[in-house]
Amino acid sequence: MRIGICGAGVGGLSAGIGLKALGHDVEVFERSPALRATGAGLMLWPNGVRAIYGLGLRDQFDAIAVKIGSFRNYDSSGKLLFEKDTSDWPAKYAAPVIAVNRWTLSSMLAEAFGADALRFDHEVVSAETTSEKARAHFSNGTSYEGDALIAADGLHSVIRDKLIGGVDFHPSEHHAFRWRAIFDLDELDIDPGAQTGYYDPAGWVAFLPIGNGKAYWFGSSSKASTTGEFIELFGSWKSTPIPKALRITPREAIIQSALDVAEGLPAKWTHGRITLLGDAAHPPIPDLAQGAGQALIDSKVLRDAFAKTNDIDQALDEYDRLRRDAAYYVMQCSLKGSFLGANKVDPIAVRYEREIEAMGA
Numbered sequence: 001m002r003i004g005i006c007g008a009g010v011g012g013l014s015a016g017i018g019l020k021a022l023g024h025d026v027e028v029f030e031r032s033p034a035l036r037a038t039g040a041g042l043m044l045w046p047n048g049v050r051a052i053y054g055l056g057l058r059d060q061f062d063a064i065a066v067k068i069g070s071f072r073n074y075d076s077s078g079k080l081l082f083e084k085d086t087s088d089w090p091a092k093y094a095a096p097v098i099a100v101n102r103w104t105l106s107s108m109l110a111e112a113f114g115a116d117a118l119r120f121d122h123e124v125v126s127a128e129t130t131s132e133k134a135r136a137h138f139s140n141g142t143s144y145e146g147d148a149l150i151a152a153d154g155l156h157s158v159i160r161d162k163l164i165g166g167v168d169f170h171p172s173e174h175h176a177f178r179w180r181a182i183f184d185l186d187e188l189d190i191d192p193g194a195q196t197g198y199y200d201p202a203g204w205v206a207f208l209p210i211g212n213g214k215a216y217w218f219g220s221s222s223k224a225s226t227t228g229e230f231i232e233l234f235g236s237w238k239s240t241p242i243p244k245a246l247r248i249t250p251r252e253a254i255i256q257s258a259l260d261v262a263e264g265l266p267a268k269w270t271h272g273r274i275t276l277l278g279d280a281a282h283p284p285i286p287d288l289a290q291g292a293g294q295a296l297i298d299s300k301v302l303r304d305a306f307a308k309t310n311d312i313d314q315a316l317d318e319y320d321r322l323r324r325d326a327a328y329y330v331m332q333c334s335l336k337g338s339f340l341g342a343n344k345v346d347p348i349a350v351r352y353e354r355e356i357e358a359m360g361a
């Protein structure tokens with residue numbers, strides 16, 4: 001079968017790897033001129049890691065991922081609020097919780113997919129489907145026709161909006177923005193095998209190692225809407241490593257993103273021969289750190305559905321049926337995670353442990 005995938009993010013590339021491994025003729029179309037990986041690092045919980053393993057990428061992934069053995073959260077005066085040992089999670093959940101550099105993960109996925117079928121400078125502007133074919137049209141004037149099309153074109157998916165419409169975004173009630181940046185691990189005294197966070201009602205900043213001598217800090221606050229305000233606020237948390245982290249980070253290296261909550265989610269992902277995958281299907285807010293993990297699970301479930309049958313409609317319907325409610329449930333948990341995260345301690349890891357089976361691949 002000929003299958004086109006729009007978007008070379010974690011979702012599109014992992015879907016491509018799964019479908020190509022089944023012997024399908026797969027092409028991935030990406031609007032950027034080269035591979036991109038916006039952001040700094042990613043945390044993946046065991047459900048997302050199990051999906052990567054299930055896609056046959058265990059060795060490559062273990063080589064680039066950092067296992068996180070514990071979570072420790074402090075208040076802004078440095079008093080310990082919460083500690084969770086996750087070193088037994090590989091035994092309990094068949095995979096560790098990990099942190100990884102976004103760029104390294106994207107590069108690994110692109111290499112596993114193969115450069116020969118990765119088409120950059122292909123911005124999809126519209127797509128259509130009949131009962132037997134799907135087509136994508138690109139801003140460079142070219143078109144693609146395949147037996148199926150996977151829309152993995154991210155949060156503001158053009159294909160979703162043109163095909164289904166209806167998704168509205170509004171700023172997160174608790175924290176409207178997230179700031180983050182990568183730094184050299186040897187410049188700051190943080191645990192290289194743990195997530196360490198600092199919380200108070202004004203906001204929080206956490207640190208995660210991502211391998212190759214690097215780590216990243218990331219944080220949010222209801223009291224800041226610019227990078228300057230963020231630096232001023234957290235620069236005063238003298239009993240924590242945050243002021244030093246901000247000092248050693250060049251201003252231009254700090255990334256600020258809006259955290260928008262989606263309303264009016266699609267009642268169905270599959271329309272004819274087109275389906276949605278990753279953020280295009282279930283735009284997350286990142287407080288539960290599940291967006292990329294859910295995209296990976298989508299890809300694994302899609303691959304498994306195509307492995308079972310040659311009937312494309314049946315495979316696309318099965319994928320939609322198995323994934324939609326589960327992914328929307330995780331989005332609901334993510335909103336609650338956001339609420340809990342704004343309340344000093346971070347019980348997300350505990351909550352996750354309780355819910356982990358429900359979120360599983």
Ligand SMILES: Cc1cc2nc3c(=O)[nH]c(=O)nc-3n(C[C@H](O)[C@H](O)[C@H](O)COP(=O)(O)OP(=O)(O)OC[C@H]3O[C@@H](n4cnc5c(N)ncnc54)[C@H](O)[C@@H]3O)c2cc1C
Binds near residue numbers: 277
């Ligand atoms: C601040 C922040 C922190 C996060 N932290 C985590 C975390 O720790 N753990 C986690 O699991 N998740 C996290 N997430 C969520 C995670 O980043 C996303 O869920 C994940 O990247 C979704 O992957 P995707 O492939 O669906 O979309 P994307 O990564 O957005 O990829 C979409 C791709 O499609 C391309 N594209 C877009 N439009 C078009 C078009 N018209 N034509 C062709 N190509 C197009 C884009 O250029 C991009 O390459 C975080 C998100 C944010 C904002």
